[in-house]
Amino acid sequence: MSVETALGLSAGMAAQIIDQHWNDWVAGRPGLALADHANLRRWLRAAPTPDANAALLDLAMLAAKDGGDDTDAALLLAFCLLPSACRIANHLADVDPREVDQLVASQLWIEIRTYNWRRCARVTGTICANLRRNVLREWNLDPDRPPRTTVGAGIDVRAQLCDAPMATVLTPRQELMQALDWGVDSGTIEPFDRDLLLELVEISVVDPKHRSPRRPLLGSAILVGPEFGVSPRTVRRRSRHALDALAARASEITQVLDQLAS
Incomplete structure:
Protein backbone atom coordinates (compact mmCIF):
# COMPACT_ATOMS: atom_id res chain seq x y z
CA MET A 1 0.00 0.00 0.00
CA SER A 2 1.10 3.58 -0.65
CA VAL A 3 -0.56 6.97 -0.30
CA GLU A 4 -0.87 7.10 -4.09
CA THR A 5 -2.53 3.70 -4.23
CA ALA A 6 -4.85 4.53 -1.34
CA LEU A 7 -6.05 7.60 -3.24
CA GLY A 8 -6.39 5.64 -6.48
CA LEU A 9 -4.06 8.10 -8.23
CA SER A 10 -1.48 7.69 -10.96
CA ALA A 11 0.41 9.88 -13.40
CA GLY A 12 -1.85 8.60 -16.15
CA MET A 13 -4.98 9.62 -14.28
CA ALA A 14 -3.53 13.09 -13.63
CA ALA A 15 -2.73 13.49 -17.32
CA GLN A 16 -6.26 12.43 -18.24
CA ILE A 17 -7.78 14.97 -15.84
CA ILE A 18 -5.58 17.71 -17.29
CA ASP A 19 -6.57 16.80 -20.86
CA GLN A 20 -10.27 16.93 -19.96
CA HIS A 21 -10.39 20.07 -17.83
CA TRP A 22 -7.32 22.27 -18.10
CA ASN A 23 -8.54 24.60 -20.82
CA ASP A 24 -11.76 25.26 -18.92
CA TRP A 25 -9.95 25.74 -15.62
CA VAL A 26 -7.40 28.19 -16.99
CA ALA A 27 -10.04 30.64 -18.19
CA GLY A 28 -10.06 33.54 -15.74
CA ARG A 29 -7.40 31.97 -13.49
CA PRO A 30 -4.03 33.66 -14.11
CA GLY A 31 -2.25 31.46 -11.59
CA LEU A 32 -3.04 28.28 -13.51
CA ALA A 33 -2.28 30.01 -16.80
CA LEU A 34 1.36 30.35 -15.68
CA ALA A 35 1.79 26.62 -15.18
CA ASP A 36 3.20 24.06 -17.57
CA HIS A 37 0.29 21.65 -17.39
CA ALA A 38 2.08 19.04 -19.51
CA ASN A 39 4.65 18.58 -16.73
CA LEU A 40 2.78 20.04 -13.81
CA ARG A 41 4.53 18.46 -10.83
CA ARG A 42 7.95 19.02 -12.37
CA TRP A 43 7.02 22.63 -13.10
CA LEU A 44 5.90 23.17 -9.49
CA ARG A 45 9.31 22.02 -8.24
CA ALA A 46 11.22 24.34 -10.56
CA ALA A 47 8.94 27.38 -10.80
CA PRO A 48 9.48 30.56 -8.77
CA THR A 49 7.71 30.19 -5.45
CA PRO A 50 5.11 32.95 -6.06
CA ASP A 51 4.16 31.36 -9.40
CA ALA A 52 3.87 27.88 -7.90
CA ASN A 53 1.78 29.21 -5.00
CA ALA A 54 -0.53 31.10 -7.37
CA ALA A 55 -1.14 28.00 -9.50
CA LEU A 56 -1.78 25.79 -6.46
CA LEU A 57 -4.13 28.36 -4.95
CA ASP A 58 -6.23 28.47 -8.12
CA LEU A 59 -6.37 24.67 -8.11
CA ALA A 60 -7.24 24.62 -4.40
CA MET A 61 -10.11 27.05 -4.98
CA LEU A 62 -11.49 24.75 -7.65
CA ALA A 63 -11.09 21.69 -5.43
CA ALA A 64 -12.65 23.05 -2.23
CA LYS A 65 -16.27 22.23 -1.46
CA ASP A 66 -17.03 25.91 -0.88
CA GLY A 67 -15.16 26.89 -4.02
CA GLY A 68 -15.52 25.08 -7.33
CA ASP A 69 -16.47 21.78 -5.64
CA ASP A 70 -14.60 19.99 -8.43
CA THR A 71 -13.47 16.51 -7.41
CA ASP A 72 -11.22 16.18 -10.46
CA ALA A 73 -9.41 19.35 -9.40
CA ALA A 74 -9.12 17.83 -5.93
CA LEU A 75 -7.58 14.67 -7.38
CA LEU A 76 -5.08 16.70 -9.39
CA LEU A 77 -4.13 18.79 -6.35
CA ALA A 78 -3.67 15.57 -4.36
CA PHE A 79 -1.38 14.31 -7.12
CA CYS A 80 0.65 17.53 -6.90
CA LEU A 81 0.97 17.15 -3.11
CA LEU A 82 1.78 13.44 -3.13
CA PRO A 83 5.55 13.85 -2.56
CA SER A 84 4.93 15.84 0.62
CA ALA A 85 2.13 13.51 1.76
CA CYS A 86 4.37 10.47 1.24
CA ARG A 87 7.11 12.12 3.26
CA ILE A 88 4.65 12.65 6.12
CA ALA A 89 3.53 9.02 5.89
CA ASN A 90 7.13 7.85 6.03
CA HIS A 91 7.79 10.05 9.06
CA LEU A 92 4.84 8.49 10.89
CA ALA A 93 5.27 4.90 9.76
CA ASP A 94 6.70 3.88 13.13
CA VAL A 95 3.31 4.49 14.76
CA ASP A 96 1.22 2.22 12.55
CA PRO A 97 2.97 0.99 9.38
CA ARG A 98 -0.09 -0.96 8.20
CA GLU A 99 -2.58 1.89 8.33
CA VAL A 100 -0.50 5.04 7.90
CA ASP A 101 -0.83 5.30 4.11
CA GLN A 102 -4.62 4.95 4.16
CA LEU A 103 -4.96 7.42 7.01
CA VAL A 104 -2.69 9.99 5.35
CA ALA A 105 -4.53 9.54 2.04
CA SER A 106 -7.98 10.01 3.55
CA GLN A 107 -6.88 13.01 5.63
CA LEU A 108 -5.18 14.60 2.61
CA TRP A 109 -8.48 14.39 0.75
CA ILE A 110 -10.30 16.04 3.67
CA GLU A 111 -7.72 18.83 3.87
CA ILE A 112 -8.01 19.53 0.15
CA ARG A 113 -11.80 19.55 0.12
CA THR A 114 -12.03 21.81 3.19
CA TYR A 115 -9.09 24.08 2.38
CA ASN A 116 -9.67 27.69 3.49
CA TRP A 117 -8.69 29.30 0.19
CA ARG A 118 -10.10 32.69 1.24
CA ARG A 119 -7.53 33.11 4.00
CA CYS A 120 -4.61 30.77 3.25
CA ALA A 121 -2.46 31.45 0.20
CA ARG A 122 0.37 29.02 1.03
CA VAL A 123 -1.31 25.84 -0.16
CA THR A 124 1.39 23.19 0.28
CA GLY A 125 2.60 24.38 3.67
CA THR A 126 -0.89 24.85 5.10
CA ILE A 127 -2.35 21.57 3.86
CA CYS A 128 0.68 19.52 4.87
CA ALA A 129 0.93 21.08 8.33
CA ASN A 130 -2.78 20.43 8.93
CA LEU A 131 -2.47 16.94 7.47
CA ARG A 132 0.30 15.93 9.84
CA ARG A 133 -1.41 17.40 12.90
CA ASN A 134 -4.78 15.83 12.15
CA VAL A 135 -3.30 12.40 11.45
CA LEU A 136 -1.61 12.58 14.85
CA ARG A 137 -4.92 13.55 16.44
CA GLU A 138 -6.48 10.43 14.94
CA TRP A 139 -3.89 8.43 16.89
CA ASN A 140 -4.50 10.48 20.04
CA LEU A 141 -0.95 11.81 19.83
CA ASP A 142 0.15 15.37 20.49
CA PRO A 143 -0.59 17.18 17.19
CA ASP A 144 2.39 19.51 17.65
CA ARG A 145 4.87 16.70 18.25
CA PRO A 146 5.16 14.41 15.25
CA PRO A 147 6.87 11.14 16.24
CA ARG A 148 10.40 10.69 15.00
CA THR A 149 11.96 8.08 17.25
CA THR A 150 13.40 4.63 16.76
CA VAL A 151 11.55 2.19 18.99
CA GLY A 152 12.60 -1.31 19.92
CA ALA A 153 10.44 -4.32 19.20
CA GLY A 154 7.59 -4.91 21.59
CA ILE A 155 7.35 -1.32 22.82
CA ASP A 156 3.99 0.43 22.59
CA VAL A 157 4.75 3.53 20.55
CA ARG A 158 1.75 5.45 21.81
CA ALA A 159 2.74 4.76 25.37
CA GLN A 160 6.27 5.95 24.69
CA LEU A 161 5.15 9.15 23.00
CA CYS A 162 2.14 10.10 25.11
CA ASP A 163 1.36 8.03 28.16
CA ALA A 164 4.76 7.63 29.76
Missing part, protein backbone atom coordinates in the same frame (compact mmCIF):
# COMPACT_ATOMS: atom_id res chain seq x y z
CA PRO A 165 5.49 10.19 32.49
CA MET A 166 8.18 12.75 31.77
CA ALA A 167 11.56 11.57 32.95
CA THR A 168 13.55 13.52 35.50
CA VAL A 169 16.11 14.30 32.81
CA LEU A 170 14.66 15.56 29.56
CA THR A 171 15.76 13.81 26.40
CA PRO A 172 17.28 15.94 23.61
CA ARG A 173 14.04 15.61 21.66
CA GLN A 174 11.95 16.76 24.62
CA GLU A 175 14.28 19.69 25.13
CA LEU A 176 13.98 20.67 21.48
CA MET A 177 10.17 20.48 21.52
CA GLN A 178 9.91 22.42 24.75
CA ALA A 179 12.32 25.11 23.55
CA LEU A 180 10.48 25.59 20.27
CA ASP A 181 7.06 25.56 21.93
CA TRP A 182 8.29 28.15 24.43
CA GLY A 183 9.59 30.21 21.52
CA VAL A 184 6.12 30.23 19.94
CA ASP A 185 4.25 30.87 23.20
CA SER A 186 6.55 33.77 24.08
CA GLY A 187 6.29 35.35 20.64
CA THR A 188 9.99 34.82 19.97
CA ILE A 189 9.32 32.77 16.83
CA GLU A 190 6.25 32.04 14.73
CA PRO A 191 4.53 28.62 14.52
CA PHE A 192 5.57 28.37 10.87
CA ASP A 193 9.23 28.79 11.86
CA ARG A 194 8.90 26.10 14.53
CA ASP A 195 7.54 23.70 11.90
CA LEU A 196 10.41 24.55 9.54
CA LEU A 197 13.01 23.88 12.22
CA LEU A 198 11.36 20.60 13.24
CA GLU A 199 11.32 19.41 9.64
CA LEU A 200 14.98 20.33 9.16
CA VAL A 201 15.88 18.34 12.27
CA GLU A 202 13.73 15.36 11.24
CA ILE A 203 15.40 15.13 7.83
CA SER A 204 18.83 15.39 9.41
CA VAL A 205 18.00 12.52 11.77
CA VAL A 206 16.47 10.20 9.20
CA ASP A 207 18.36 10.83 5.97
CA PRO A 208 22.02 9.72 6.22
CA LYS A 209 23.00 12.25 3.54
CA HIS A 210 21.89 15.07 5.84
CA ARG A 211 23.15 13.58 9.08
CA SER A 212 26.87 14.28 8.63
CA PRO A 213 28.29 16.80 11.14
CA ARG A 214 30.03 18.42 8.20
CA ARG A 215 26.69 19.34 6.66
CA PRO A 216 24.89 22.25 8.36
CA LEU A 217 21.30 21.84 9.46
CA LEU A 218 20.11 24.35 6.87
CA GLY A 219 21.56 22.19 4.10
CA SER A 220 18.23 20.34 4.13
CA ALA A 221 16.39 23.50 3.07
CA ILE A 222 16.21 22.25 -0.52
CA LEU A 223 14.02 19.36 0.67
CA VAL A 224 11.93 21.32 3.16
CA GLY A 225 11.07 24.24 0.89
CA PRO A 226 8.73 22.41 -1.50
CA GLU A 227 6.91 20.73 1.39
CA PHE A 228 6.04 24.11 2.90
CA GLY A 229 5.46 25.91 -0.38
CA VAL A 230 8.43 28.28 -0.03
CA SER A 231 11.85 28.52 -1.62
CA PRO A 232 14.95 26.95 0.00
CA ARG A 233 16.30 30.49 0.38
CA THR A 234 13.23 31.43 2.41
CA VAL A 235 13.68 28.33 4.59
CA ARG A 236 17.29 29.28 5.29
CA ARG A 237 16.46 32.95 5.95
CA ARG A 238 13.55 32.26 8.29
CA SER A 239 15.36 29.44 10.09
CA ARG A 240 18.46 31.57 10.70
CA HIS A 241 16.29 34.39 12.02
CA ALA A 242 14.40 32.00 14.31
CA LEU A 243 17.59 30.39 15.62
CA ASP A 244 19.15 33.82 16.29
CA ALA A 245 16.00 34.93 18.12
CA LEU A 246 16.03 31.81 20.29
CA ALA A 247 19.76 32.13 20.95
CA ALA A 248 19.24 35.69 22.18
CA ARG A 249 16.92 34.34 24.88
CA ALA A 250 18.96 31.22 25.69
CA SER A 251 19.12 31.97 29.41
CA GLU A 252 15.32 32.13 29.65
CA ILE A 253 14.95 28.87 27.73
CA THR A 254 17.44 27.20 30.06
CA GLN A 255 15.39 28.26 33.08
CA VAL A 256 12.21 26.83 31.53
CA LEU A 257 13.90 23.49 30.77
CA ASP A 258 15.41 23.31 34.26
CA GLN A 259 11.96 23.80 35.80
CA LEU A 260 10.46 21.06 33.61
CA ALA A 261 13.19 18.60 34.49
CA SER A 262 13.05 19.27 38.23
Whole structure:
Protein backbone atom coordinates (compact mmCIF):
# COMPACT_ATOMS: atom_id res chain seq x y z
CA MET A 1 0.00 0.00 0.00
CA SER A 2 1.10 3.58 -0.65
CA VAL A 3 -0.56 6.97 -0.30
CA GLU A 4 -0.87 7.10 -4.09
CA THR A 5 -2.53 3.70 -4.23
CA ALA A 6 -4.85 4.53 -1.34
CA LEU A 7 -6.05 7.60 -3.24
CA GLY A 8 -6.39 5.64 -6.48
CA LEU A 9 -4.06 8.10 -8.23
CA SER A 10 -1.48 7.69 -10.96
CA ALA A 11 0.41 9.88 -13.40
CA GLY A 12 -1.85 8.60 -16.15
CA MET A 13 -4.98 9.62 -14.28
CA ALA A 14 -3.53 13.09 -13.63
CA ALA A 15 -2.73 13.49 -17.32
CA GLN A 16 -6.26 12.43 -18.24
CA ILE A 17 -7.78 14.97 -15.84
CA ILE A 18 -5.58 17.71 -17.29
CA ASP A 19 -6.57 16.80 -20.86
CA GLN A 20 -10.27 16.93 -19.96
CA HIS A 21 -10.39 20.07 -17.83
CA TRP A 22 -7.32 22.27 -18.10
CA ASN A 23 -8.54 24.60 -20.82
CA ASP A 24 -11.76 25.26 -18.92
CA TRP A 25 -9.95 25.74 -15.62
CA VAL A 26 -7.40 28.19 -16.99
CA ALA A 27 -10.04 30.64 -18.19
CA GLY A 28 -10.06 33.54 -15.74
CA ARG A 29 -7.40 31.97 -13.49
CA PRO A 30 -4.03 33.66 -14.11
CA GLY A 31 -2.25 31.46 -11.59
CA LEU A 32 -3.04 28.28 -13.51
CA ALA A 33 -2.28 30.01 -16.80
CA LEU A 34 1.36 30.35 -15.68
CA ALA A 35 1.79 26.62 -15.18
CA ASP A 36 3.20 24.06 -17.57
CA HIS A 37 0.29 21.65 -17.39
CA ALA A 38 2.08 19.04 -19.51
CA ASN A 39 4.65 18.58 -16.73
CA LEU A 40 2.78 20.04 -13.81
CA ARG A 41 4.53 18.46 -10.83
CA ARG A 42 7.95 19.02 -12.37
CA TRP A 43 7.02 22.63 -13.10
CA LEU A 44 5.90 23.17 -9.49
CA ARG A 45 9.31 22.02 -8.24
CA ALA A 46 11.22 24.34 -10.56
CA ALA A 47 8.94 27.38 -10.80
CA PRO A 48 9.48 30.56 -8.77
CA THR A 49 7.71 30.19 -5.45
CA PRO A 50 5.11 32.95 -6.06
CA ASP A 51 4.16 31.36 -9.40
CA ALA A 52 3.87 27.88 -7.90
CA ASN A 53 1.78 29.21 -5.00
CA ALA A 54 -0.53 31.10 -7.37
CA ALA A 55 -1.14 28.00 -9.50
CA LEU A 56 -1.78 25.79 -6.46
CA LEU A 57 -4.13 28.36 -4.95
CA ASP A 58 -6.23 28.47 -8.12
CA LEU A 59 -6.37 24.67 -8.11
CA ALA A 60 -7.24 24.62 -4.40
CA MET A 61 -10.11 27.05 -4.98
CA LEU A 62 -11.49 24.75 -7.65
CA ALA A 63 -11.09 21.69 -5.43
CA ALA A 64 -12.65 23.05 -2.23
CA LYS A 65 -16.27 22.23 -1.46
CA ASP A 66 -17.03 25.91 -0.88
CA GLY A 67 -15.16 26.89 -4.02
CA GLY A 68 -15.52 25.08 -7.33
CA ASP A 69 -16.47 21.78 -5.64
CA ASP A 70 -14.60 19.99 -8.43
CA THR A 71 -13.47 16.51 -7.41
CA ASP A 72 -11.22 16.18 -10.46
CA ALA A 73 -9.41 19.35 -9.40
CA ALA A 74 -9.12 17.83 -5.93
CA LEU A 75 -7.58 14.67 -7.38
CA LEU A 76 -5.08 16.70 -9.39
CA LEU A 77 -4.13 18.79 -6.35
CA ALA A 78 -3.67 15.57 -4.36
CA PHE A 79 -1.38 14.31 -7.12
CA CYS A 80 0.65 17.53 -6.90
CA LEU A 81 0.97 17.15 -3.11
CA LEU A 82 1.78 13.44 -3.13
CA PRO A 83 5.55 13.85 -2.56
CA SER A 84 4.93 15.84 0.62
CA ALA A 85 2.13 13.51 1.76
CA CYS A 86 4.37 10.47 1.24
CA ARG A 87 7.11 12.12 3.26
CA ILE A 88 4.65 12.65 6.12
CA ALA A 89 3.53 9.02 5.89
CA ASN A 90 7.13 7.85 6.03
CA HIS A 91 7.79 10.05 9.06
CA LEU A 92 4.84 8.49 10.89
CA ALA A 93 5.27 4.90 9.76
CA ASP A 94 6.70 3.88 13.13
CA VAL A 95 3.31 4.49 14.76
CA ASP A 96 1.22 2.22 12.55
CA PRO A 97 2.97 0.99 9.38
CA ARG A 98 -0.09 -0.96 8.20
CA GLU A 99 -2.58 1.89 8.33
CA VAL A 100 -0.50 5.04 7.90
CA ASP A 101 -0.83 5.30 4.11
CA GLN A 102 -4.62 4.95 4.16
CA LEU A 103 -4.96 7.42 7.01
CA VAL A 104 -2.69 9.99 5.35
CA ALA A 105 -4.53 9.54 2.04
CA SER A 106 -7.98 10.01 3.55
CA GLN A 107 -6.88 13.01 5.63
CA LEU A 108 -5.18 14.60 2.61
CA TRP A 109 -8.48 14.39 0.75
CA ILE A 110 -10.30 16.04 3.67
CA GLU A 111 -7.72 18.83 3.87
CA ILE A 112 -8.01 19.53 0.15
CA ARG A 113 -11.80 19.55 0.12
CA THR A 114 -12.03 21.81 3.19
CA TYR A 115 -9.09 24.08 2.38
CA ASN A 116 -9.67 27.69 3.49
CA TRP A 117 -8.69 29.30 0.19
CA ARG A 118 -10.10 32.69 1.24
CA ARG A 119 -7.53 33.11 4.00
CA CYS A 120 -4.61 30.77 3.25
CA ALA A 121 -2.46 31.45 0.20
CA ARG A 122 0.37 29.02 1.03
CA VAL A 123 -1.31 25.84 -0.16
CA THR A 124 1.39 23.19 0.28
CA GLY A 125 2.60 24.38 3.67
CA THR A 126 -0.89 24.85 5.10
CA ILE A 127 -2.35 21.57 3.86
CA CYS A 128 0.68 19.52 4.87
CA ALA A 129 0.93 21.08 8.33
CA ASN A 130 -2.78 20.43 8.93
CA LEU A 131 -2.47 16.94 7.47
CA ARG A 132 0.30 15.93 9.84
CA ARG A 133 -1.41 17.40 12.90
CA ASN A 134 -4.78 15.83 12.15
CA VAL A 135 -3.30 12.40 11.45
CA LEU A 136 -1.61 12.58 14.85
CA ARG A 137 -4.92 13.55 16.44
CA GLU A 138 -6.48 10.43 14.94
CA TRP A 139 -3.89 8.43 16.89
CA ASN A 140 -4.50 10.48 20.04
CA LEU A 141 -0.95 11.81 19.83
CA ASP A 142 0.15 15.37 20.49
CA PRO A 143 -0.59 17.18 17.19
CA ASP A 144 2.39 19.51 17.65
CA ARG A 145 4.87 16.70 18.25
CA PRO A 146 5.16 14.41 15.25
CA PRO A 147 6.87 11.14 16.24
CA ARG A 148 10.40 10.69 15.00
CA THR A 149 11.96 8.08 17.25
CA THR A 150 13.40 4.63 16.76
CA VAL A 151 11.55 2.19 18.99
CA GLY A 152 12.60 -1.31 19.92
CA ALA A 153 10.44 -4.32 19.20
CA GLY A 154 7.59 -4.91 21.59
CA ILE A 155 7.35 -1.32 22.82
CA ASP A 156 3.99 0.43 22.59
CA VAL A 157 4.75 3.53 20.55
CA ARG A 158 1.75 5.45 21.81
CA ALA A 159 2.74 4.76 25.37
CA GLN A 160 6.27 5.95 24.69
CA LEU A 161 5.15 9.15 23.00
CA CYS A 162 2.14 10.10 25.11
CA ASP A 163 1.36 8.03 28.16
CA ALA A 164 4.76 7.63 29.76
CA PRO A 165 5.49 10.19 32.49
CA MET A 166 8.18 12.75 31.77
CA ALA A 167 11.56 11.57 32.95
CA THR A 168 13.55 13.52 35.50
CA VAL A 169 16.11 14.30 32.81
CA LEU A 170 14.66 15.56 29.56
CA THR A 171 15.76 13.81 26.40
CA PRO A 172 17.28 15.94 23.61
CA ARG A 173 14.04 15.61 21.66
CA GLN A 174 11.95 16.76 24.62
CA GLU A 175 14.28 19.69 25.13
CA LEU A 176 13.98 20.67 21.48
CA MET A 177 10.17 20.48 21.52
CA GLN A 178 9.91 22.42 24.75
CA ALA A 179 12.32 25.11 23.55
CA LEU A 180 10.48 25.59 20.27
CA ASP A 181 7.06 25.56 21.93
CA TRP A 182 8.29 28.15 24.43
CA GLY A 183 9.59 30.21 21.52
CA VAL A 184 6.12 30.23 19.94
CA ASP A 185 4.25 30.87 23.20
CA SER A 186 6.55 33.77 24.08
CA GLY A 187 6.29 35.35 20.64
CA THR A 188 9.99 34.82 19.97
CA ILE A 189 9.32 32.77 16.83
CA GLU A 190 6.25 32.04 14.73
CA PRO A 191 4.53 28.62 14.52
CA PHE A 192 5.57 28.37 10.87
CA ASP A 193 9.23 28.79 11.86
CA ARG A 194 8.90 26.10 14.53
CA ASP A 195 7.54 23.70 11.90
CA LEU A 196 10.41 24.55 9.54
CA LEU A 197 13.01 23.88 12.22
CA LEU A 198 11.36 20.60 13.24
CA GLU A 199 11.32 19.41 9.64
CA LEU A 200 14.98 20.33 9.16
CA VAL A 201 15.88 18.34 12.27
CA GLU A 202 13.73 15.36 11.24
CA ILE A 203 15.40 15.13 7.83
CA SER A 204 18.83 15.39 9.41
CA VAL A 205 18.00 12.52 11.77
CA VAL A 206 16.47 10.20 9.20
CA ASP A 207 18.36 10.83 5.97
CA PRO A 208 22.02 9.72 6.22
CA LYS A 209 23.00 12.25 3.54
CA HIS A 210 21.89 15.07 5.84
CA ARG A 211 23.15 13.58 9.08
CA SER A 212 26.87 14.28 8.63
CA PRO A 213 28.29 16.80 11.14
CA ARG A 214 30.03 18.42 8.20
CA ARG A 215 26.69 19.34 6.66
CA PRO A 216 24.89 22.25 8.36
CA LEU A 217 21.30 21.84 9.46
CA LEU A 218 20.11 24.35 6.87
CA GLY A 219 21.56 22.19 4.10
CA SER A 220 18.23 20.34 4.13
CA ALA A 221 16.39 23.50 3.07
CA ILE A 222 16.21 22.25 -0.52
CA LEU A 223 14.02 19.36 0.67
CA VAL A 224 11.93 21.32 3.16
CA GLY A 225 11.07 24.24 0.89
CA PRO A 226 8.73 22.41 -1.50
CA GLU A 227 6.91 20.73 1.39
CA PHE A 228 6.04 24.11 2.90
CA GLY A 229 5.46 25.91 -0.38
CA VAL A 230 8.43 28.28 -0.03
CA SER A 231 11.85 28.52 -1.62
CA PRO A 232 14.95 26.95 0.00
CA ARG A 233 16.30 30.49 0.38
CA THR A 234 13.23 31.43 2.41
CA VAL A 235 13.68 28.33 4.59
CA ARG A 236 17.29 29.28 5.29
CA ARG A 237 16.46 32.95 5.95
CA ARG A 238 13.55 32.26 8.29
CA SER A 239 15.36 29.44 10.09
CA ARG A 240 18.46 31.57 10.70
CA HIS A 241 16.29 34.39 12.02
CA ALA A 242 14.40 32.00 14.31
CA LEU A 243 17.59 30.39 15.62
CA ASP A 244 19.15 33.82 16.29
CA ALA A 245 16.00 34.93 18.12
CA LEU A 246 16.03 31.81 20.29
CA ALA A 247 19.76 32.13 20.95
CA ALA A 248 19.24 35.69 22.18
CA ARG A 249 16.92 34.34 24.88
CA ALA A 250 18.96 31.22 25.69
CA SER A 251 19.12 31.97 29.41
CA GLU A 252 15.32 32.13 29.65
CA ILE A 253 14.95 28.87 27.73
CA THR A 254 17.44 27.20 30.06
CA GLN A 255 15.39 28.26 33.08
CA VAL A 256 12.21 26.83 31.53
CA LEU A 257 13.90 23.49 30.77
CA ASP A 258 15.41 23.31 34.26
CA GLN A 259 11.96 23.80 35.80
CA LEU A 260 10.46 21.06 33.61
CA ALA A 261 13.19 18.60 34.49
CA SER A 262 13.05 19.27 38.23
